[in-house]
Amino acid sequence: xxxxxxxxxxxxxxxxxxxxxxxxxxxxxxxxxxxxxxxxxxxxxxxxxxxxxxxxxxxxxxxxxxxxxxxxx
Numbered sequence: 692x693x694x695x696x697x698x699x700x701x702x703x704x705x706x707x708x709x710x711x712x713x714x715x716x717x718x719x720x721x722x723x724x725x726x727x728x729x730x731x732x733x734x735x736x737x738x739x740x741x742x743x744x745x746x747x748x749x750x751x752x753x754x755x756x757x758x759x760x761x762x763x764x
Contacts, residue, residue: 694754695731695739696724704743712742 692700699706699720706720715735722729731754740747 693724693727693729693731694757695736695750698750698753699724699739699743702743702745709739709742713738715739 699709706717706724709715710717710720713735715738719735723731723735736751736754737747739745740750
């Protein structure tokens with residue numbers, strides 16, 4: 692399960708509801724939730740956050756907070 696999948700699971704939201712509110716297909720939401728290689732776009736993060744009444748910045752931090760800058764030698 693991906694980070695966005697974990698977040699949606701933790702919030703116990705209905706993907707059909709998110710799909711209707713955002714226009715993101717249920718198939719795309721499933722791919723984003725299951726497949727680690729599927730790239731999540733910024734507009735999708737924002738729309739999903741709005742649909743579940745979450746702070747878009749909080750969702751972005753949860754999904755991308757593990758990323759680090761490369762260190763210069």
